[in-house]
Amino acid sequence: MLARGAAAAGLFLIMEALSGSLPVPAYRWFAAAFGALLLVSCGPRLVTAQTERPVSEPYTGSTNIFEYPGRDQRLQIDRVMDELQIQAGKTVADIGAGGGWFAVRAARRVRPGGRVYAVEINDQFLETIATRARREGYDNIETVLGEPGDPKLPKASVDAVLLLKTYHEVADPVALLKNTRLALKPGGLVGIIDRNGTGGDHGLDRSVVIKEAKIAGFELVRSFDFVKADEQDYFLIFKATAS
Numbered sequence: 001m002l003a004r005g006a007a008a009a010g011l012f013l014i015m016e017a018l019s020g021s022l023p024v025p026a027y028r029w030f031a032a033a034f035g036a037l038l039l040v041s042c043g044p045r046l047v048t049a050q051t052e053r054p055v056s057e058p059y060t061g062s063t064n065i066f067e068y069p070g071r072d073q074r075l076q077i078d079r080v081m082d083e084l085q086i087q088a089g090k091t092v093a094d095i096g097a098g099g100g101w102f103a104v105r106a107a108r109r110v111r112p113g114g115r116v117y118a119v120e121i122n123d124q125f126l127e128t129i130a131t132r133a134r135r136e137g138y139d140n141i142e143t144v145l146g147e148p149g150d151p152k153l154p155k156a157s158v159d160a161v162l163l164l165k166t167y168h169e170v171a172d173p174v175a176l177l178k179n180t181r182l183a184l185k186p187g188g189l190v191g192i193i194d195r196n197g198t199g200g201d202h203g204l205d206r207s208v209v210i211k212e213a214k215i216a217g218f219e220l221v222r223s224f225d226f227v228k229a230d231e232q233d234y235f236l237i238f239k240a241t242a243s
């Protein structure tokens with residue numbers, strides 16, 4: 001509200017300066033400069049036309065809904081991990097980890113010697129994951145508080161990343177993917193499992209994901225439909241393009 005008011009005041013000052021209604025030229029320069037400063041610092045955030053699309057509200061309900069019986073089989077999560085080359089000793093990031101459903105499966109798979117970063121923007125979910133990891137004996141899960149455009153992962157640290165039913169909620173997807181790219185070790189893979197949709201309906205068309213990943217410096221290496229029998233969900237695997 002305050003920011004919008006300040007931005008409007010900035011625009012008003014610029015228009016006044018341009019209209020020549022201020023009597024002294026020095027006042028005009030000052031009004032234009034101050035107005036521009038207000039507009040730039042308080043105006044709406046600009047996103048490129050390439051990524052302007054609806055984004056779903058991040059899920060904040062109970063994480064129990066991700067733990068339903070048969071989810072391993074429906075998603076064929078072992079095959080997903082095979083395709084992402086998740087094996088003993090590897091480092092994996094689960095971005096949008098929710099209650100840690102995938103993080104614990106990956107943590108089991110990378111033993112011994114491997115680790116999992118469970119990344120969330122919701123700090124309550126991170127507490128849930130930390131408690132769960134302690135209770136279930138996974139000392140190789142590290143929780144990370146990310147930002148909408150940055151998973152806050154160490155540079156060149158991960159072999160594989162999975163965004164499971166999360167990408168449609170990411171508010172700053174190209175920035176998130178660019179930062180994820182920096183976190184990958186050479187040859188690292190990024191998997192995205194999601195459902196076709198508009199972005200605002202808890203799904204996003206795969207063509208949009210591929211387009212945004214390309215902008216962020218990724219190329220599609222494989223595309224699958226096995227992750228759910230309803231043929232709505234897709235599983236895409238990307239690798240960083242040579243820079």
Ligand SMILES: C[S@@+](CC[C@H](N)C(=O)[O-])C[C@H]1O[C@@H](n2cnc3c(N)ncnc32)[C@H](O)[C@@H]1O
Binds near residue numbers: 058
């Ligand atoms: C629908 S839930 C899926 C949870 C989990 N991946 C699963 O399938 O069991 C999506 C999660 O992504 C998280 N999220 C949304 N945007 C995010 C971002 N930019 N970085 C990390 N997590 C994000 C939300 O807080 C939410 O917990």
